[in-house]
Amino acid sequence: DADVTQTPRNRITKTGKRIMLECSQTKGHDRMYWYRQDPGLGLRLIYYSFDVKDINKGEISDGYSVSRQAQAKFSLSLESAIPNQTALYFCATRGTSSTDTQYFGPGTRLTVL
Amino acid sequence: AQSVTQLGSHVSVSEGALVLLRCNYSSSVPPYLFWYVQYPNQGLQLLLKYTSAATLVKGINGFEAEFKKSETSFHLTKPSAHMSDAAEYFCAVSPTKSSYDKVIFGPGTSLSVIP
Numbered sequence: 001d002a003d004v005t006q007t008p009r010n011r012i013t014k015t016g017k018r019i020m021l022e023c024s025q026t027k028g029h030d031r032m033y034w035y036r037q038d039p040g041l042g043l044r045l046i047y048y049s050f051d052v053k054d055i056n057k058g059e060i061s062d063g064y065s066v067s068r069q070a071q072a073k074f075s076l077s078l079e080s081a082i083p084n085q086t087a088l089y090f091c092a093t094r095g096t097s098s099t100d101t102q103y104f105g106p107g108t109r110l111t112v113l
Numbered sequence: 114a115q116s117v118t119q120l121g122s123h124v125s126v127s128e129g130a131l132v133l134l135r136c137n138y139s140s141s142v143p144p145y146l147f148w149y150v151q152y153p154n155q156g157l158q159l160l161l162k163y164t165s166a167a168t169l170v171k172g173i174n175g176f177e178a179e180f181k182k183s184e185t186s187f188h189l190t191k192p193s194a195h196m197s198d199a200a201e202y203f204c205a206v207s208p209t210k211s212s213y214d215k216v217i218f219g220p221g222t223s224l225s226v227i228p
Contacts, residue, residue: 043218090156092156
């Protein structure tokens with residue numbers, strides 16, 4: 001089984017709808033991240049969490065919210081989706097050492113019509 | 114602001130030829146540097162990382178990269194390309210060792226390998 005899983009893998013929704021993307025990990029890591037990937041822009045950090053009580057905004061948090069339900073689960077919500085949120089979304093985890101590797105999920109392809 | 118540039122959004126090489134993917138970064142202090150690979154429909158996978166030890170870093174699948182502080186570069190190389198190397202490659206930098214959680218990714222380079 002994969003260490004980092006994301007559901008759904010693909011989602012098409014309409015403008016104004018609320019949508020939640022879910023991430024689960026079995027690595028036992030405290031730190032979890034949400035990124036979005038756009039062609040030609042690489043990955044940009046949306047939110048990150050050091051533990052269930054410590055959530056931080058990333059570079060592009062506007063229009064997004066997150067919930068850390070447990071050490072293993074980190075959800076990303078779009079309260080009112082808009083077309084420019086169409087992107088590939090990745091969840092990642094890592095340990096607490098500064099040299100620890102990030103492990104990425106397979107991604108969720110979100111299309112907002 | 115910190116940034117990462119990758120010269121060439123798309124690189125094509127023949128099978129067996131040298132692979133060279135370029136990465137330059139801007140950082141006021143010695144950073145941590147990374148190369149990730151993304152195969153189609155998959156997440157990113159770490160190829161290698163520089164964390165202030167040896168400047169020549171060896172990674173998985175025969176890739177290596179050399180940190181050159183004077184050139185602020187961290188180019189990725191592989192002596193002989195294989196068809197399975199076709200993927201998207203991302204260079205990334207942690208601006209400082211204390212801001213590892215705010216890794217900045219480059220725009221990516223798509224590598225094609227021609228038979």
